[in-house]
Amino acid sequence: MKMLRGIAASRGIAIGPALRFQKADLHFARCTVEDPSAEWARFEGAIKTACEQMAEVCAIAEVECEPEDAAIFQAHALILEDPELYEAVRARIEEHCINAESALSDAADMYVALLESLDDEYLRARAADVRDVTDRVLRILLGVAASNGVELMSPSVILARDLTPSDTVLLDKSLVLGFCTAEGGPTAHTAILARGLGLPAVVGVGPDLLEIADGTTLILDGGTGTVVAGPDQEAVATYRRRQSVADAALTQGRERAHEPAVTRDGHRVEVVANIGNVEGARAALEAGAEGVGLLRTEFLYLERVHLPDEEEQYRAYRSIVDVFGDRPVILRTLDIGGDKELPYLGLPSEMNPFLGVRAIRLCLAQPELFRPQLRAALRAGVGRNLKIMFPMVATVAELRAARTALEECRAELLAEGRPVAEGMEIGIMVEVPAAALVADRLAAEVDFFSIGTNDLSQYTMAADRTNVQVAALATGFQPAVLRLVRDVIAAAHAQGKWVGLCGELAGEPLAVPVLLGLGLDEFSVNPPAVPLVKQVIRALTLDEARAVAQEALSLESADAIRALVQARVPAADVG
Amino acid sequence: MPEITLTVHHEVGLHARPAAMFVKTAKRFCSAIKVTHGEREANAKSILSVLTLGVDQGAVITLHAEGEDADQALEALTALVNGNFVEGVGAGE
Numbered sequence: 001m002k003m004l005r006g007i008a009a010s011r012g013i014a015i016g017p018a019l020r021f022q023k024a025d026l027h028f029a030r031c032t033v034e035d036p037s038a039e040w041a042r043f044e045g046a047i048k049t050a051c052e053q054m055a056e057v058c059a060i061a062e063v064e065c066e067p068e069d070a071a072i073f074q075a076h077a078l079i080l081e082d083p084e085l086y087e088a089v090r091a092r093i094e095e096h097c098i099n100a101e102s103a104l105s106d107a108a109d110m111y112v113a114l115l116e117s118l119d120d121e122y123l124r125a126r127a128a129d130v131r132d133v134t135d136r137v138l139r140i141l142l143g144v145a146a147s148n149g150v151e152l153m154s155p156s157v158i159l160a161r162d163l164t165p166s167d168t169v170l171l172d173k174s175l176v177l178g179f180c181t182a183e184g185g186p187t188a189h190t191a192i193l194a195r196g197l198g199l200p201a202v203v204g205v206g207p208d209l210l211e212i213a214d215g216t217t218l219i220l221d222g223g224t225g226t227v228v229a230g231p232d233q234e235a236v237a238t239y240r241r242r243q244s245v246a247d248a249a250l251t252q253g254r255e256r257a258h259e260p261a262v263t264r265d266g267h268r269v270e271v272v273a274n275i276g277n278v279e280g281a282r283a284a285l286e287a288g289a290e291g292v293g294l295l296r297t298e299f300l301y302l303e304r305v306h307l308p309d310e311e312e313q314y315r316a317y318r319s320i321v322d323v324f325g326d327r328p329v330i331l332r333t334l335d336i337g338g339d340k341e342l343p344y345l346g347l348p349s350e351m352n353p354f355l356g357v358r359a360i361r362l363c364l365a366q367p368e369l370f371r372p373q374l375r376a377a378l379r380a381g382v383g384r385n386l387k388i389m390f391p392m393v394a395t396v397a398e399l400r401a402a403r404t405a406l407e408e409c410r411a412e413l414l415a416e417g418r419p420v421a422e423g424m425e426i427g428i429m430v431e432v433p434a435a436a437l438v439a440d441r442l443a444a445e446v447d448f449f450s451i452g453t454n455d456l457s458q459y460t461m462a463a464d465r466t467n468v469q470v471a472a473l474a475t476g477f478q479p480a481v482l483r484l485v486r487d488v489i490a491a492a493h494a495q496g497k498w499v500g501l502c503g504e505l506a507g508e509p510l511a512v513p514v515l516l517g518l519g520l521d522e523f524s525v526n527p528p529a530v531p532l533v534k535q536v537i538r539a540l541t542l543d544e545a546r547a548v549a550q551e552a553l554s555l556e557s558a559d560a561i562r563a564l565v566q567a568r569v570p571a572a573d574v575g
Numbered sequence: 576m577p578e579i580t581l582t583v584h585h586e587v588g589l590h591a592r593p594a595a596m597f598v599k600t601a602k603r604f605c606s607a608i609k610v611t612h613g614e615r616e617a618n619a620k621s622i623l624s625v626l627t628l629g630v631d632q633g634a635v636i637t638l639h640a641e642g643e644d645a646d647q648a649l650e651a652l653t654a655l656v657n658g659n660f661v662e663g664v665g666a667g668e
Contacts, residue, residue, distance in 0.1 A: 071592065071595075074595060075595055075622070078595055078598055078599070078622040079622055079623060081602075082621045082622055082623050082624075083618060083620050083621050084618050084621035084623055084624045085621070085623060111623050111627075114627055115623075115626070115627065118627065118629065120590075120629065122587075122590055122591065123590065123626055123627070123629070126626060130623070304586055304587075304588075304631065304632040304633075305588075305631045305632050305633045305634070306632070306633055
């Protein structure tokens, strides 16, 4: 039995035989041809076949994927029909008399290099799409199958170095139990598509994954990022049990999604959502969220050339709070720094952008950035339950400066005769260890805290979550992080303030009993996690949760804490 | 040769979905259509060349069309850009 760890990319448990997906070998001879026009005809024939295949892929994707994901394939179809790409290939065939494979490969290299040189993350990512499309045509020219030997005859867990969107979509999903890749991160296409398909996926496992022989029984836990190769009977039985509990919890959770989350002994907590735009707001409401615990506002600032003005922000915020009527919506002010390209701000690049001028530090330094947002939020909250929170506060002085700016904006708006939200609650994100350590002082000057465990874990553990090598360190299950969470909640409660948590930890079923036991008042999670989190809360009493939390905090590792909860609260063991 | 100058107001510029809609619309016409942005020029029917133009929000682009349906092509593309790439505007099936 061999345990491997990767990045949890799509929730769920899969148990079944491994099947290795290998890319077709696309080596070809570079040679000259006697008859360029025949070679061009061969290329045109390959394009025609590729278009037919793409039409099929698009049709499958439309049925199987979310519209946003299906759009990936429509973009591929457009690349396949690109007249400039044809022209580049034709010129190479006719002028240099080279074979179609060489001409296509050279033309593709040119576009890939061009896209990769651009100063735009989105466009750089399109280079992979060009490769995906041109590889398809190369395969047709070479007469090789899409993959060598993936004959998906029975239900299997697919292993691969990496999977392109076309690879993923062409597999017969009724026989795919889950995906597991050696490379790739949580934002890779495979991860996104797997979530859309509701299939478990673990990515970024590392090269060891590729040493697993076909047919080896694999357990894939997409909730924790664990892969077990050749498990013993006991492990299989444990995971099977978890699988059936998870299925039942999910079904029941969906049925009761719109009911409140109340423990068996009548303790009610709020389960709200993390969103970033108006579509997210609608999805959250549908999923059963009781409001919004984190409205990210960065969407208004990215991918554009001018700062959004107050009016545009007001309309955007208003359209979101309107979705929720009188339910609470917590707007987080701009959380951005030198790692993001905002040409209109001219931010200098920093050695350590996550330790640099970002979030509240940037906003306090640039009032022209901060004030329109504060004014827009104050206006958007009129007659609604909008709250504001400031990200990355580390000191009492920063909190006071932010509150002063907000009060000045309020006074300005009133002087202009504009309506302004009354009695708006003001809070901060607790995501810097410094803030957690002086939480008693900060609590005196806010209405609430929202603990941002993603950053709190990174800063506490000094480990970058996006770095596969240290990602396991940067989890909120670390005893050090949970102790900070405990202290923050206690400090706030001592002064009658409430505490939410909007990091990914809040949506981890295994973390829910611990957080509940520590006294958390509000769980803010991604919309799809709402029903499951509510269901875990319903399975517990507050005393049971407190006992688990107390014991968890005495343990010495993240794994020990997960194992404790698995053993004590079967209802939370729903990976 | 008819030509028109437009400002792209869409928040992502001529990237992603707007770029795809733009190219699909251009392809409905047999005229040759060019887009210029600053000193760069692209074939409006080529997704790769339109993407590499790097048209961000607020950018000014000029469209030139040549062919028997040049006027209709410019009309449809203008409606799409000025309609902020709303589904159904200009791109009609």
